Amino acid sequence: MARASGKKGAIEDPSKLSGPEKAAVILLALGEDHAHIWENLDEEEVKEVSQAMAGLGTVSAEAVEQLLVEFVAGMSGSGTVMGSYEQTQRLLAAFMPPDRVDALMEEIRGPAGRTMWDKLGNVNEAVLANYLKNEYPQTVAVVLSKVKADHAARVLTALPEDFALECVQRMLRMEPVQRDILDKIEQTLRNEFMSNLLRTSKRDSHELMAEIFNSFDRQTEARFIGALEETNREAAERIRALMFVFEDLGKLDPGGIQTLLRAVEKDQLALALKGSSETLRELFFSNMSERAAKIMREDMGAMGPVRLKDVDGAQMAMVQVAKDLAARGEIMLVGQGSDDELIY
Structure with a gap:
């Protein structure tokens, strides 16, 4: 699809549009008063035109006029039109039963593919x-x-x-x-x-932001959470509750911790535990053999001072490994600020 090099990326050249896209522009321009035209399309054509309409974006008035002239001699442009899911749904609702409209819109919003x-x-x-x-x-x-x-x-x-x-x-x-x-x-x-x-x-926006905040380093996370608390304390608290952080690994059961230990590189584990709380550190040590725990302590002691950025990176990597294991059903994660089990 060719979009204009001019303002707001509007479609200027209708000759570059596909057949379904041209039909979508015409039907949008005609509006709901002419929705009966859809009745002459079969179901596959309705799907194809609806898909094109929902993703159309802005079409310039000049392009609309050119397309209308192709179909109706002497007809002038009716102005810019905007194709969107909402506009498509309203037009379909004018001639389709609600359950069919809902099913069709679900298909349009679902995974890509004609069939x-x-x-x-x-x-x-x-x-x-x-x-x-x-x-x-x-x-x-x-x-x-x-x-x-x-x-x-x-x-x-x-x-x-x-x-x-x-x-x-x-x-x-x-x-x-x-x-x-x-x-x-x-x-x-x-x-x-x-x-x-x-x-x-259809993910809650707070869940998405919690994942983004999980990926921040500590200073950035604290800065954003602090700023958000000043403008929207409720949103900040909800995001904080949804976040899954390194210390939440302490809520794993012994089997989950042992599964995680087998999946994490030893040098990464040592670096992550170097910056953890004493309680979490001892929990991991208690799920190792006595010899393995002793070697791990020695390795951590031999590291000397480590950069906070490196510790954050190792802890974030461990959290991601834990989420991957949970997604495969191998461990159960419990989110921060909640007694409910959350599967990621």
């Missing part, structure tokens, strides 16, 4: 495997036969081994799938998996 199988190909393999592991092996075999081979391979790797092997065997024996069965599977994926994926991906 359901294209969309599945853009879903993280661990997320997709976590959903499919609760389905019948035959259903999983059908799904994996419809996505690209490299993505299917990654999903199979993320599934429990016995279950994955059963799915492979079903795929080897699979005959052509009847259209109605395929439609049913596709509908189930759309109604259950994709809609849930969209809901879980």
Whole structure:
């Protein structure tokens, strides 16, 4: 898509727009009063034009006029239009039942791809495997036969081994799938998996900021939190509660600590513990063998003074390892300021 080199990046040259984008501009210009035009499009065309409309951005008045002239001789431009999710949803609501509008908008906002199988190909393999592991092996075999081979391979790797092997065997024996069965599977994926994926991906802004604050060094974090407390104490407290910091590793159970110890480099662990509280340091030592704890203490003593920046980096790396382990279900993390268990 060619955007203008002029003000605000408006689209100036309509000849560079695709067919669906041109149709989207025309329908936006005509507005809700002419929504009946959509009734002449089939469902796939509605999806394609809606997708183009939702991501269109600003179109200059001159470009709108040129496009309208192509369709209606002598018609002048109606001014700049802006394509957005909200505008698209309002236009669709003028002629579609609310449940169909909601489903369509969920698809537009969901993973990229024209068909359901294209969309599945853009879903993280661990997320997709976590959903499919609760389905019948035959259903999983059908799904994996419809996505690209490299993505299917990654999903199979993320599934429990016995279950994955059963799915492979079903795929080897699979005959052509009847259209109605395929439609049913596709509908189930759309109604259950994709809609849930969209809901879980709508992240609270405070959660996002907590992750960003987690990545700050101590001085930067303290500066931002302090400034935020002066202007919005409630937001600062909520972010602080959602943050998962190095000292929160002290809430791990013994099994979780031992799993984390096996996953962390020894020199990184020594540097991270060098700057930790005595309580957390002793907790880690108590989950090592006596000999390993003694060697670790000696290594930390031999380091001498260390830079705070290096300690922060080692602690942040350990927190990230812990989150990765939690995402794989190998440990359970408990967030700061809460008694509830939080899976990252």
